[in-house]
Amino acid sequence: EVQLLESGGDLVQPGGSLRLSCAASGFTFSSYDMSWVRQAPGKGLEWVSGITGGGGTTYYADSVKGRFTISRDNSKNTLYLQMNSLRGEDTAVYYCAKGITMRGQGTLVTVSS
Amino acid sequence: DIQMTQSPSTLSASVGDRVTITCRASQSISRWLAWYQQKPGKAPELLMSIASSLESGVPSRFSGSGSGTEFTLTISSLQPDDFATYYCLQYINYPHTFGQGTKLEIK
Numbered sequence: 256e257v258q259l260l261e262s263g264g265d266l267v268q269p270g271g272s273l274r275l276s277c278a279a280s281g282f283t284f285s286s287y288d289m290s291w292v293r294q295a296p297g298k299g300l301e302w303v304s305g306i307t308g309g310g311g312t313t314y315y316a317d318s319v320k321g322r323f324t325i326s327r328d329n330s331k332n333t334l335y336l337q338m339n340s341l342r343g344e345d346t347a348v349y350y351c352a353k354g355i356t357m358r359g360q361g362t363l364v365t366v367s368s
Numbered sequence: 369d370i371q372m373t374q375s376p377s378t379l380s381a382s383v384g385d386r387v388t389i390t391c392r393a394s395q396s397i398s399r400w401l402a403w404y405q406q407k408p409g410k411a412p413e414l415l416m417s418i419a420s421s422l423e424s425g426v427p428s429r430f431s432g433s434g435s436g437t438e439f440t441l442t443i444s445s446l447q448p449d450d451f452a453t454y455y456c457l458q459y460i461n462y463p464h465t466f467g468q469g470t471k472l473e474i475k
């Protein structure tokens with residue numbers, strides 16, 4: 256069974272940094288593109304970032320480009336999202352996705368002073 | 369980037385009704401479209417991919433159609449469990465983009 260367990264969400268001040276993790280199991284992690292998707296409180300879904308199976312190519316939404324970095328460790332079956340220069344509008348629940356499938360409950364990031 | 373326009377934003381319907389939600393892409397995405405259902409406080413659940421391929425366990429009252437730039441999600445006979453918010457997603461290329469969502473409410 257595919258499982259994705261997000262962690263690392265927290266309350267952080269504007270301008271701060273945070274690293275999210277997504278521990279994957281139940282599938283051959285290195286064979287799949289992975290993504291991060293977020294949902295601000297009361298808002299719709301927003302695709303944030305994606306990475307190819309081997310980790311060689313990364314993609315970002317314009318809203319996070321230059322501030323967020325996606326990476327993966329295929330030896331640990333773990334996906335990461337390094338978030339720098341955080342803003343209030345980054346407040347959201349962050350989900351990781353195997354391809355286009357979200358399985359976990361997400362992790363809440365709150366950016367506030 | 370490809371823009372996805374989903375309509376309506378809100379839909380009021382009754383149990384047993386047939387409802388249709390539409391997603392339009394700003395350029396052709398072939399059939400690289402997925403539909404999700406989300407209930408309050410829960411993660412989005414993938415209903416179907418490649419425009420019309422139902423995920424395992426999704427009831428057959430859900431169906432999808434379309435290709436190119438126009439797509440529809442149809443629920444043939446609404447059940448109480450279907451009242452939720454629905455999103456489309458294009459994934460032909462990056463960045464992936466979601467529609468704005470359709471909240472399906474009980475009339």
